[in-house]
Amino acid sequence: MIKFLFIALLIGAVKADFTTTTYPILMAVGGYPDEGQVEAVDLSGQNRTCRSDMVRHPNGHGFVGTYIGGRAWVCGSFYPEVTPDCYSYDSVNNTWDQEQRMVRPKAFAGAAHFNPDEWWLTGGKGVTAFAMNETELLDANIGHFVQYNDLPVDLDMHSQVGVNDTHMIVVCGRFDNHIGRFFDRTTGQWDWIRPLMTQKREKCQAGLVRYPDGSRQLVVTGGYSDGNYVTSTMIYHLELQYWRFGPNLPFTIHYGASVPFNDSFLIAGGNSFTQGGNVDTIIEFDPFSETWTIRPEKLQTPRDLFAGFTVPESYIACS
Numbered sequence: 322m323i324k325f326l327f328i329a330l331l332i333g334a335v336k337a338d339f340t341t342t343t344y345p346i347l348m349a350v351g352g353y354p355d356e357g358q359v360e361a362v363d364l365s366g367q368n369r370t371c372r373s374d375m376v377r378h379p380n381g382h383g384f385v386g387t388y389i390g391g392r393a394w395v396c397g398s399f400y401p402e403v404t405p406d407c408y409s410y411d412s413v414n415n416t417w418d419q420e421q422r423m424v425r426p427k428a429f430a431g432a433a434h435f436n437p438d439e440w441w442l443t444g445g446k447g448v449t450a451f452a453m454n455e456t457e458l459l460d461a462n463i464g465h466f467v468q469y470n471d472l473p474v475d476l477d478m479h480s481q482v483g484v485n486d487t488h489m490i491v492v493c494g495r496f497d498n499h500i501g502r503f504f505d506r507t508t509g510q511w512d513w514i515r516p517l518m519t520q521k522r523e524k525c526q527a528g529l530v531r532y533p534d535g536s537r538q539l540v541v542t543g544g545y546s547d548g549n550y551v552t553s554t555m556i557y558h559l560e561l562q563y564w565r566f567g568p569n570l571p572f573t574i575h576y577g578a579s580v581p582f583n584d585s586f587l588i589a590g591g592n593s594f595t596q597g598g599n600v601d602t603i604i605e606f607d608p609f610s611e612t613w614t615i616r617p618e619k620l621q622t623p624r625d626l627f628a629g630f631t632v633p634e635s636y637i638a639c640s
Contacts, residue, residue, distance in 0.1 A: 341434045341483060341581040344631040347589060349620055350395050352627025356381035360621045363639045371639040376415050379408060383428035386628025387440050390461035395628050399428035403448045412636050421465035424457045431481030431491050438462060443491060444476035452477040473511045480527035480579055492541050493525035519555050519564045522546050524575040528586025532608045536560055540606055543574040550575060550594040568612050572596050578629025592625040599623035
């Protein structure tokens with residue numbers, strides 16, 4: 322069964338498109354230290370300024386967010402309390418409108434798309450301040466969350482990556498920091514990624530990257546490992562099933578936002594031990610040269626533990 326599950330993952334990974342549609346505008350919501358601030362950054366390379374009057378988000382930090390169903394959604398929060406609340410942003414009226422709540426209150430959950438209309442949240446920290454194993458799915462066609470297949474372990478502060486419309490990967494969870502896990506929704510089963518991760522890791526950033534040869538590889542970087550904040554990167558080849566080390570980050574980053582972007586991903590913001598606090602950088606992984614590049618665009622406010630995702634130009638005006 323294990324062999325069958327993993328082969329199914331690999332075949333799906335090669336044949337399917339990415340699960341998240343990416344756009345040229347980065348939206349950053351909340352986080353620490355300025356809990357409710359909302360900003361937009363133009364990633365098109367045209368050096369445009371995006372609207373700066375977006376109303377503040379009602380909650381603080383530790384939530385997750387995405388663009389789904391024509392709106393930005395942000396769900397959960399750790400501060401001022403762990404909450405199940407979800408809000409979507411009305412860009413015409415400049416308001417945050419309350420949506421249907423999540424099934425469970427949570428903060429620091431993992432989140433990724435199976436496809437543009439299905440957003441899956443896993444684990445997180447509950448009202449008891451302990452990690453959870455519950456998951457829930459938002460279907461844009463029905464507009465609310467439903468309970469879904471539980472994780473095999475309690476996880477929070479982990480990274481989650483959509484592979485295709487049937488498979489998902491989670492890595493870097495606390496208490497599970499040397500194991501990558503994948504989920505097959507066709508069977509409803511979880512299993513380990515084999516072999517185990519080369520280096521224990523939590524609070525990391527991760528993304529799925531398409532290489533020039535057409536292969537898709539999981540990039541896991543930064544975070545905390547064996548008592549130290551690290552710059553090292555590990556890359557997993559889904560087809561050939563092995564881990565290798567990749568290029569180091571320019572500085573340590575944890576609690577940054579992993580943002581799918583084109584055929585790769587960005588790390589926006591985060592906290593850096595070597596830089597002495599929160600950073601405003603937007604760093605991109607280039608699979609052609611296999612390097613990290615600090616982009617010229619920056620966040621207006623250095624922040625961590627925020628919701629970062631891309632939205633269309635028609636949604637947030639930039640000029």
